[in-house]
Amino acid sequence: MFTGIVQAVGELRRIASQESGLRLDIAPGMLDLRDVNTGDSIAINGVCLTVTALADDMFSVDVSRETLSCTEGLDKQGGSVNLEKAMRLSDRLGGHLVSGHVDGVGEVVTFTPDGESYRLAIKVPVSLLKYIAKKGSITVNGVSLTVNAIAGDEFEINLIPHTLAVTTLSALKTGAKVNLEVDMLARYVERLIGDGMNPKSVG
Structure with missing residues (x-):
């Protein structure tokens, strides 16, 4: 779950094709990754994706072809993206409840x-x-x-x-x-x- 309050602007540094879709390597900009682990969720341009790897101030996610077919902006290498880590129960709800599932x-x-x-x-x-x-x-x-x-x-x-x-x-x-x-x-x-x-x- 997210709040829609963007925490940082990142960059789609590398995009690699996979059988199931794409693998994205994202430079997080000012997003603090110290409390992020593999398996955590991050909203990327409003799309909830799972962190699959962390290395060298970068994180990776996998995007299925289904997700690519119904969203925009996840397949543009070098593009800027809005980033938000999943909210904690103790966080302030500055925006509104957001699922990260694009309609x-x-x-x-x-x-x-x-x-x-x-x-x-x-x-x-x-x-x-x-x-x-x-x-x-x-x-x-x-x-x-x-x-x-x-x-x-x-x-x-x-x-x-x-x-x-x-x-x-x-x-x-x-x-x-x-x-x-x-x-x-x-x-x-x-x-x-x-x-x-x-x-x-x-x-």
């Missing part, structure tokens, strides 16, 4: 300055629209953000200077693809009030 890939429609901040509009897969609410939470490339507005199949958020400075979001351009994870509470609400909990729908 879909969105597309940047506009990214424009607004005073000292930036307005970011993202086109969303239609299947995710029902989970996105004004003033609700959403995760974009691993960053916990608040939805400011919704229009059609797009939502808009405001990025403050601090967020731009400590994440990769400042490099976004129109047409860029981003990993999205909707608020998990919205999914549980749907499950509770939808047909999924109707006994007649079972069997």
Whole structure:
């Protein structure tokens, strides 16, 4: 489990093909790896992956072809990625509860300055629209953000200077693809009030 508060920006230093997908060697930037062990989880651009090796200020993860098919940004050698270690039960929840399981890939429609901040509009897969609410939470490339507005199949958020400075979001351009994870509470609400909990729908 994660919070969507990015702890460091890393670099995809090496990418190697494997039968099952890719092996990524990641330079962690300012992320402290002293308390990280093999088997631990780290969110990389919002994707929860398992550390398979640690060596020389670098860590490695394996990415399956299935994960590659439904996410964005994990196959670009030299690319920058947002990093967050899995939260402890004693940690502050500065963002919102994030699972690290990407729900879909969105597309940047506009990214424009607004005073000292930036307005970011993202086109969303239609299947995710029902989970996105004004003033609700959403995760974009691993960053916990608040939805400011919704229009059609797009939502808009405001990025403050601090967020731009400590994440990769400042490099976004129109047409860029981003990993999205909707608020998990919205999914549980749907499950509770939808047909999924109707006994007649079972069997």
